[in-house]
Amino acid sequence: MMVRGIKHATGDGLLMAQRAGAGLKGMGGLMALHIAAVDGVETAAGQPARVVPYAISINRDGKRFVDESAGYVPMARQCFRSLVSLLRWCSTSRCAKASRRA
Amino acid sequence: MQTFARLGRPVHQADSLEELAAMIGVSAEAFVQTVSDFNAAVTEGATPGAPPPKATLATRIETPPFYAFSPLMPGITLTFGGIMINERAQALEADGRVIPGLFAAGEGAAAAFFHGQIGIGNAPALADVDGPKIAGLDPVANGRLGDFQAVSHFPDGLATVLRHGILLVV
Numbered sequence: 001m002m003v004r005g006i007k008h009a010t011g012d013g014l015l016m017a018q019r020a021g022a023g024l025k026g027m028g029g030l031m032a033l034h035i036a037a038v039d040g041v042e043t044a045a046g047q048p049a050r051v052v053p054y055a056i057s058i059n060r061d062g063k064r065f066v067d068e069s070a071g072y073v074p075m076a077r078q079c080f081r082s083l084v085s086l087l088r089w090c091s092t093s094r095c096a097k098a099s100r101r102a
Numbered sequence: 103m104q105t106f107a108r109l110g111r112p113v114h115q116a117d118s119l120e121e122l123a124a125m126i127g128v129s130a131e132a133f134v135q136t137v138s139d140f141n142a143a144v145t146e147g148a149t150p151g152a153p154p155p156k157a158t159l160a161t162r163i164e165t166p167p168f169y170a171f172s173p174l175m176p177g178i179t180l181t182f183g184g185i186m187i188n189e190r191a192q193a194l195e196a197d198g199r200v201i202p203g204l205f206a207a208g209e210g211a212a213a214a215f216f217h218g219q220i221g222i223g224n225a226p227a228l229a230d231v232d233g234p235k236i237a238g239l240d241p242v243a244n245g246r247l248g249d250f251q252a253v254s255h256f257p258d259g260l261a262t263v264l265r266h267g268i269l270l271v272v
Contacts, residue, residue: 004177004178004179004180005177005178005179009178011181013185013206014181014184014185017185017193017204017206020193020201020204021195021201022185022186022193022194022195022201022204022206023185023186023194023195023196023197024183024184024185024186025183025184025185025186026181026183026184027181027183027184034178034179034180035176035177035178035179036176036177036179037171037174037175037176037177038174038175038176038177039106039109039111039171039174039175040173040174040175041111042106042109042111043175043177044177045105045109046105046106046109046111047177048106048171048174051103051171053159054159054161056136056137056140056156056163058128058133058136060127060128061128061129061132062123062128062129062130062131062132062133062135062136063132063136064136064140064152064153064154065154066154067154067155067156067157068156068159069156069157069158069159069160070157076176079176
């Protein structure tokens with residue numbers, strides 16, 4: 001059963017069970033980032049995953065950012081890396097501005 | 103692309119890269135440069151010199167029409183783990199004590215790990231062998247569904263809820 005991208009996979013079941021006192025196990029695997037690029041509306045059915053290795057994937061700047069033939073996990077990691085560096089850039093530039101003001 | 107057509111979702115198509123860039127909202131200049139750098143780097147099905155390199159399945163992008171899937175968003179596949187359960191699908195506290203009345207099955211449960219194996223996608227592990235039977239319950243006769251928000255996601259009722267392994271409270 002393919003559950004990738006289904007709208008119900010939000011983790012609220014896990015949170016509710018936790019609220020009832022349940023333990024979770026094996027969640028460290030989540031850090032492997034098994035997260036694929038899916039359509040923004042049809043998140044479960046619209047998945048160009050089979051096309052990606054043959055195509056190029058670009059970010060909002062129009063630039064490539066990952067080896068598309070390496071699969072969806074490296075792609076997810078790269079996306080998160082960009083996000084982290086973006087956040088870092090935002091916070092440091094804010095710091096720089098703040099320190100100039102100070 | 104047939105799937106997207108069936109879903110009524112757009113696959114952008116254009117006869118020029120500039121046109122395609124406009125459709126997906128990226129800078130035409132940057133996009134054309136990216137494609138041109140990529141094409142120039144293609145050597146025997148790879149692009150060792152491209153930033154970043156592509157190890158295999160690299161072919162030049164030069165014959166229109168050009169296609170783009172956009173926008174895309176992240177879709178989670180699995181968590182690997184989940185709610186701790188025992189062999190009767192009863193949810194457990196972290197120290198192994200049973201939580202009365204709370205059961206979990208399917209993707210929501212750490213079933214594969216319960217069996218001591220590392221499995222990918224444990225959804226079928228309990229769902230295939232009938233969650234409520236394992237739990238030793240007749241959920242239709244004796245049970246009631248919790249008023250959990252997750253349950254309301256499944257309009258088809260109990261069977262779907264169990265198949266998807268969302269929590270069942272009896």
